[in-house]
Amino acid sequence: NPGPPSGSAELLARHRAVLPNWVNLYYDEPIEIVSGKGNRVVDASGKSYLDFFAGILTNMIGYDVPEVREAVERQLATGIVHTSTLYLIRAQVELAEKIARLSRIPDAKVFFTNSGTEANETALLLATYARKTDQVLAMRQSYHGRSFGAVSVTSNRSWKNNSLSPLNVHFLHGADRHLAQFRGLSDADYIKACVDDLRHVLATAVSNDVAALIAEPIQGVGGFTMAPDGLFAAYKEVLDAEGVLFISDEVQTGWGRTGSAFFGIENHGVVPDMLTFAKGLGNGFAVGGVVARGELMDALHAVGLSTFGGNPISMAAANATLDYVLDHDLQANAARTGDIIIAGLREAEQRLGVVGAVRGRGLMFAIELVDPATGAPAPALAVRFLEETKKLGLLVGKGGLYGNTLRMAPPLTITEDEAREGLGILVTALETLNDEAR
Numbered sequence: 001n002p003g004p005p006s007g008s009a010e011l012l013a014r015h016r017a018v019l020p021n022w023v024n025l026y027y028d029e030p031i032e033i034v035s036g037k038g039n040r041v042v043d044a045s046g047k048s049y050l051d052f053f054a055g056i057l058t059n060m061i062g063y064d065v066p067e068v069r070e071a072v073e074r075q076l077a078t079g080i081v082h083t084s085t086l087y088l089i090r091a092q093v094e095l096a097e098k099i100a101r102l103s104r105i106p107d108a109k110v111f112f113t114n115s116g117t118e119a120n121e122t123a124l125l126l127a128t129y130a131r132k133t134d135q136v137l138a139m140r141q142s143y144h145g146r147s148f149g150a151v152s153v154t155s156n157r158s159w160k161n162n163s164l165s166p167l168n169v170h171f172l173h174g175a176d177r178h179l180a181q182f183r184g185l186s187d188a189d190y191i192k193a194c195v196d197d198l199r200h201v202l203a204t205a206v207s208n209d210v211a212a213l214i215a216e217p218i219q220g221v222g223g224f225t226m227a228p229d230g231l232f233a234a235y236k237e238v239l240d241a242e243g244v245l246f247i248s249d250e251v252q253t254g255w256g257r258t259g260s261a262f263f264g265i266e267n268h269g270v271v272p273d274m275l276t277f278a279k280g281l282g283n284g285f286a287v288g289g290v291v292a293r294g295e296l297m298d299a300l301h302a303v304g305l306s307t308f309g310g311n312p313i314s315m316a317a318a319n320a321t322l323d324y325v326l327d328h329d330l331q332a333n334a335a336r337t338g339d340i341i342i343a344g345l346r347e348a349e350q351r352l353g354v355v356g357a358v359r360g361r362g363l364m365f366a367i368e369l370v371d372p373a374t375g376a377p378a379p380a381l382a383v384r385f386l387e388e389t390k391k392l393g394l395l396v397g398k399g400g401l402y403g404n405t406l407r408m409a410p411p412l413t414i415t416e417d418e419a420r421e422g423l424g425i426l427v428t429a430l431e432t433l434n435d436e437a438r
């Protein structure tokens with residue numbers, strides 16, 4: 001094993017010295033990505049990888065997409081990277097119109113930010129202000145960002161900072177079927193148990209009105225955990241009766257990734273009061289935002305402005321990316337290619353003891369690794385899996401409550417051949433781990 005090129009080793013040492021130690025780096029020998037094309041990236045040593053994590057879902061339509069590059073270059077050629085949102089920005093209005101329409105939220109308005117954290121912060125600000133209460137509901141194992149408010153509604157222990165929360169938060173069930181109390185329940189009975197728990201929280205744990213429930217339709221950092229379809233509709237029925245708002249965090253699940261819906265919450269038959277987005281929309285350029293019913297969005301009194309939110313460069317990139325997704329019907333591609341991969345993983349699950357579970361929807365799918373002897377979560381195997389897939393030229397993610405979940409979310413542009421290629425590598429790595437574990 002020749003190790004990484006000395007340049008990368010030197011960069012790693014400098015990184016460790018000057019960046020916070022809580023910034024996560026993948027791999028024993030972290031890679032430095034220096035170029036990309038299509039659905040592949042190349043590291044500093046010249047090794048090429050098929051990318052099944054897409055920069056944690058930021059590169060939604062792959063790398064070096066001419067349509068995006070040209071849109072950004074056209075804006076750069078005007079001499080304006082950004083002036084200020086104090087002035088009209090045509091691309092911002094155009095993008096807001098498209099997103100408002102796609103959201104299906106009635107009378108929708110859009111506010112652009114630079115990240116998912118800021119988007120959720122804005123949604124929480126709107127909800128708590130509209131409802132005049134600091135009480136919020138969120139989901140167990142959630143992740144919503146790293147600012148003060150977003151940390152409060154995050155419940156994934158390894159990602160939750162020990163801040164003093166400014167919000168009064170209660171956490172609900174939805175992705176906890178592994179708990180003894182829920183084991184063996186049908187979807188309908190599990191949903192009923194979750195709704196009973198919500199009613200109990202509302203009756204006992206909160207001291208006055210509740211502002212909102214914020215939830216990820218499929219939990220990202222939580223390990224792509226999926227509540228059964230219909231859970232959020234059942235929650236919303238209870239919440240609607242009390243006037244509690246519903247915020248769908250679509251930072252990972254938006255823009256057709258789940259294949260079966262354009263926004264993840266549509267899989268539950270729910271139109272939320274607000275939805276938040278970020279990550280993939282700019283295809284690598286920083287853009288996030290919140291969509292809300294107009295009356296909620298307009299309720300804030302003070303002048304509000306994000307200096308860079310909605311700037312012409314990220315708007316150019318986001319318009320081009322969104323148009324590309326729609327023009328090429330990438331939602332259908334996500335459904336088609338995702339089905340191939342998930343079916344292949346389910347087949348591997350049948351014969352490999354290290355595979356505890358396979359789940360997913362469209363191009364958002366996960367594998368849980370377990371000790372074949374005991375069935376216990378095996379986080380060390382997930383670390384090994386990352387090294388194996390790296391060797392074989394595939395980038396994947398990991399996460400989950402116990403750190404034993406592999407998360408895959410390729411660009412929505414992957415071809416069927418690339419889907420089969422990536423599936424092949426995933427299965428080979430699983431077989432290697434399975435042989436070792438026996």
Ligand code: PMP
Nearest residue numbers: 115116117143144145220251278
């Ligand atoms: N919400 C979800 C569901 C996320 O996955 C993330 C990022 N992992 C965020 C919010 C925060 O987004 P950002 O890192 O852009 O602030």
